[in-house]
């Protein structure tokens with residue numbers, strides 16, 4: 001029963017314009033329109049060539065208003081505007097003319113399709129920078145299409161028959177954004193102490209790996225792209241031994257002084273080098289010197305990585321910090337959930353490591369266990 005009716009639709013539109021916009025045509029109508037209620041405008045009898053108007057002839061003013069009245073659709077805090085006249089091309093014109101209920105049903109289906117493509121989306125996680133939400137996540141939305149169609153249909157029918165317009169809240173499932181996972185499983189427990197080793201791989205990395213294996217401790221190695229290129233076997237062993245690999249830039253620069261393009265290159269080339277060696281892309285970035293600015297944070301988020309800093313820092317790179325100083329500092333200052341910053345640069349760190357592990361365990365602090 002739909003059919004043939006492009007001509008009729010045009011006729012409808014023309015008729016409606018001549019009713020609603022007549023004042024504008026002669027250039028003096030606006031004031032007149034505002035001073036006179038719409039009901040006072042002359043209403044022609046329904047023309048036989050206008051099936052919609054024919055169908056709605058009991059209340060032609062309501063029909064005209066209903067076609068152009070903004071229809072506000074709400075989901076959560078968001079809204080979308082549409083109007084019935086945008087969907088008039090799908091109205092089932094024909095003989096006999098459609099009822100207001102039929103018009104409402106057809107237009108509601110079309111309006112809900114439009115709403116689905118406007119509102120529906122997957123959730124997107126929060127991105128963190130230095131522990132703060134860097135890029136707020138996005139709520140996922142999934143409209144309940146059957147229920148939404150019924151709600152819109154009811155509203156359209158009310159408009160067409162009672163000249164009464166209200167916003168429609170669309171029934172939908174709204175999913176809160178997750179927080180972007182940082183190295184899955186690692187931060188789940190805030191009770192363990194996490195050891196991290198920066199700036200490698202280097203001459204001491206293999207020894208550190210031996211000690212970690214002996215004590216069955218899992219750690220993260222934040223490596224630079226340049227060093228990864230020099231020690232590809234060590235990079236592979238880090239993963240094979242059950243540890244995590246993180247990105248620590250290509251050349252270890254002070255990133256906040258660099259352009260966005262160079263920051264991007266520092267991170268991306270390191271990702272590529274690690275991927276070429278291992279087939280794995282790190283999901284965690286540690287900025288050299290812990291130095292970040294907004295641009296660094298944005299680039300990290302764009303690359304879908306999280307930013308990782310630390311909470312315990314014995315400054316093991318200082319020459320006057322002996323192995324026993326490093327060990328004592330880490331063992332005494334670590335708490336459940338601490339992240340310990342160490343480097344792979346000196347024999348002092350290697351010497352301190354067994355005592356760090358046994359000392360933390362003696363304090364009943366947990367260390368994650370490497371799983372090969």
Ligand SMILES: [Zn+2]
Nearest residue numbers: 198199288289
């Ligand atoms: Zn570093």
